[in-house]
Amino acid sequence: MPFCALFSLILRETHYLVIVLIRLIKESLIFAVISLTVNKLRTFLSLLGITIGIFAIILVYSIVDSLEKNIRDSVSQLGDNVVYIQKWPWGGGGEYAWWKYLNRPVPLSKESDLLRKRSQYAENVAFGTSLGGATAKRNGMDAGGVEVLGITYEYNQIWDFDLKEGRYFTENEMYGGKSYCIIGANIEEGLFPGGESALGEQISIRGQKLTVIGVFEKVGESLVGQSYDKMVLVPFKFVRTVVNTDKNDGNLIMVSAKEGISLAQLKDELTGLMRSIRRLRPGADDNFALNDPSLISNQLDGLFGVLGLVGTVIGGFSILVGGFGIANIMFVSVRERTNEIGIQKALGAKNFVVLIQFLTESIVLCLLGGAAGLFLVYLGALAAAKAFDFDIFLSTRNIIVGLGLSGVIGLLSGFIPAWMASRLDPVEAIRMQA
Numbered sequence: 001m002p003f004c005a006l007f008s009l010i011l012r013e014t015h016y017l018v019i020v021l022i023r024l025i026k027e028s029l030i031f032a033v034i035s036l037t038v039n040k041l042r043t044f045l046s047l048l049g050i051t052i053g054i055f056a057i058i059l060v061y062s063i064v065d066s067l068e069k070n071i072r073d074s075v076s077q078l079g080d081n082v083v084y085i086q087k088w089p090w091g092g093g094g095e096y097a098w099w100k101y102l103n104r105p106v107p108l109s110k111e112s113d114l115l116r117k118r119s120q121y122a123e124n125v126a127f128g129t130s131l132g133g134a135t136a137k138r139n140g141m142d143a144g145g146v147e148v149l150g151i152t153y154e155y156n157q158i159w160d161f162d163l164k165e166g167r168y169f170t171e172n173e174m175y176g177g178k179s180y181c182i183i184g185a186n187i188e189e190g191l192f193p194g195g196e197s198a199l200g201e202q203i204s205i206r207g208q209k210l211t212v213i214g215v216f217e218k219v220g221e222s223l224v225g226q227s228y229d230k231m232v233l234v235p236f237k238f239v240r241t242v243v244n245t246d247k248n249d250g251n252l253i254m255v256s257a258k259e260g261i262s263l264a265q266l267k268d269e270l271t272g273l274m275r276s277i278r279r280l281r282p283g284a285d286d287n288f289a290l291n292d293p294s295l296i297s298n299q300l301d302g303l304f305g306v307l308g309l310v311g312t313v314i315g316g317f318s319i320l321v322g323g324f325g326i327a328n329i330m331f332v333s334v335r336e337r338t339n340e341i342g343i344q345k346a347l348g349a350k351n352f353v354v355l356i357q358f359l360t361e362s363i364v365l366c367l368l369g370g371a372a373g374l375f376l377v378y379l380g381a382l383a384a385a386k387a388f389d390f391d392i393f394l395s396t397r398n399i400i401v402g403l404g405l406s407g408v409i410g411l412l413s414g415f416i417p418a419w420m421a422s423r424l425d426p427v428e429a430i431r432m433q434a
Contacts, residue, residue: 119269134205146232216231359410362418
C-alpha cells in the first residue's frame, strides 16, 4: 500500500475514533446529569462529603499561601542586599542562647562612620536607633505605641518607602540635628483629624517639639520588619539629645552591598572590619550579630513546608471520607440500574462504554462537590477580609488543585463500581432485576 494511502487511512480511522469518543463522552454526561437529578437528596449528600473535603484542604492551602505572601512581602521590605549589624541575632534553629548576647556592646554611630570609610564592598552605610513605645501629642490629642527612629542621612538610600506628602530630610538638616520629623499615616490620623494637613505643624514626643516635614504613605501592618504607619523618623543627632544612645539596644547599622557583591562577601568583610574596630583578639567570639533577610527566609521555607504538610493531612482525611461516600453511592447506583445495564449490553454496548458512563457520573459528581467547596472558600475569604482585615486569596493554582483532586477522587472512587457494572452479564443482569 502506498505511503500516502496508508497515511490517509490512518487519518480517517483517527478521525472516526475521535468522533466516537466525543459522542460517548457526551452521552455519558447526559446519563450522569439524568442520574444525579433523579436522586436529588442522594446527590446532595454525596456532594456534601466532597464539598467539605475540598473546602478543608483548599482553605488551609489558601490561608498558608496568603500568610506566606504577607510575611515574605514584609521580609522583602528589609532588602535583599542589606546586612544589619546589631547586638542581638535574629532567631535561629535550636536554642536561642540569649545569655551569650546579653552583655554584648550595642552598635555605635562612630562604628558606622568607620565602616563607611573602610569598607570596599558597601554601597551605603546608615545608622539608626529605635525608641519604641513613645507617645506623640498635639493640642490635647495623643497617639500611643509610636516608634521613634533616629537615622542618618543614608537611610533613604537603603530603605524603600513612599511619602504621601512632604519630603525627606536634607543633609544639612540631618547632620545639624534639626527638630524635624516624618510621621506615619496612623499618627497623622490620630493627631490631625478631619483631613487637616500635618505639614509644617508641630507635635510633641517626650517633651520635645518636632516640626512635621513629611507623611508616609499608609502601608498597613507588617508581619515582619517594621511598618511606617506608627513610625516617626527623626535625625539621629536629635535623638541623641533625648536619650543616651550608647546604651540603647535598639541601635543598628544598616549596610547595603555594591552591585555585583554578594551578601556572603559583604558579611565576610564586615566581620573582619567589626572585629578590627572592636579590637577582638584572634579566636575570641564575635560580640556583634550580622543579620540579613535570608535568615528569616530560610526559616520560613521550613515553617510553611510543615504548615502545608499539616494542611494536606487534615484535608486528606476529609477527602478520604468523601471518597468512600462517593464509592458507596456508586455501588448503590449500579444495583439500581442493573436492568438498564443489561439492556444496554444486550443491544451491543461494549464493556468500556458502560465503564465510561459510570466513571463519568462519579467524576461529574466529585467535580460539582469540588466546585461547591471552592465557592465556600471564596465566601470564607471575603468574610475573613471584612472581619479580620486579612486578605485570603484563592489562587489559580489552588483552584486547579481543588478541581484536580475532585476529578482524581471521582476516578478512584467510581472505578470499582464502574468496572463491576461493565463486567455484568446482560442475561443475568436482566434476570436479576426481574
